Amino acid sequence: MLTLFHAPKSRSTRFLWLLEELGAPYEVRTVDIYRATTKSGARDPANPHPHGQVPALLDDGVLVTESAAIALYLTDKFPTNGLGPEVGDLLRGPYLSWLAYYAGVLEPAITTLWKQRQDEADQATYQALDDRLRTTLEASPWLLGDRFSAADMMFVSLLQFARQMLPPHAVYDDWLARANARPALARALAKDAA
Template identity: 80%
Template sequence: MLTLFHAPRSRSTRFLWLLEELGAPYRIEKVDIFRSMSGTGARDPRNPHPHGQVPALVDEGVLITESAAIALYLTDKFPTAGLGPMISDPHRGPYLSWLAYYAGVLEPAVTNLWKQRQDDQDKAQYQALDERLRTTLEKQPWLLGERFSAADILFVSLLQFARQMLPAHAVYDDWLARANARPALARALAKDDLS
């Protein structure tokens, strides 16, 4: 069985959501983490993540860390749920691109914005990110068109936590509203509060 090492109201909450969307059997191992915004918490020795962070997923003794890797691992492990296109699917390339874009572009751009350390190059990258994401969502409801995917979960989870990290556009608010209406998210949030 899958074990999700989880700290409530953290980046691991998105994987409660994904696991619920997948219908996967899993258990939650609640761990403490250091929370830099509040200065509370501490590294938990039970947490196998090399940096003491979450998410961390263990599957039959194999440790998977980092959000994009966990999303890809889980959607490949449970292909019938349809939340991650398989290799023969023409959406596979865009799916992988969005997962990598989340980790390599969105997270750094938003972190620099939040920490108020944007130079001109960072500002240009943030504007390009906004342009790419906004124009994609102006044409279609989800990152892969009509198909909701784990990539949407990664991106939307940022908006759930800090909507102000992306510019004020109705397209982002509508995307967030569509995602927030998903029953699997409600189930995940109920477990997040109980864990």
């Protein structure tokens, strides 16, 4: 049985969404986390994440942490609905690239912007990120063309919390609207609010 260690209205919400999209059997264990923005909460001893953060996924005793790793783990474990291209699929490389790009480029750039510590190098990275993402979405509805994937979920989940962190292009708003219309997201948000 999969167990998602979850804190409401956090980065782990996207994994409620992914698990709902996958139709995977899972249970949720709600844990407390420290929230820097509100200076509230605390590390929960029931949370197995080594840093006391979420998400954390436990699968038959195997702990998986870090969002990109969890997305890849789950889409590989439940391949039938195509949310993560399998090895041998021509979209596998782009999928892995977008997951790594999220973790290695988008998160650090947005964190820097959020903290208002932009220098010239940071601005160049942010502009390159915007150019790559915008031109990809101008050419197709999803990061992998016509195919919705867990990579879209990773990026969109950030926009759901902080749309203002990317420039005001209609292509981002349209992408967010397409993703927000997915029935699995509605189910996940209902569980997040419970």
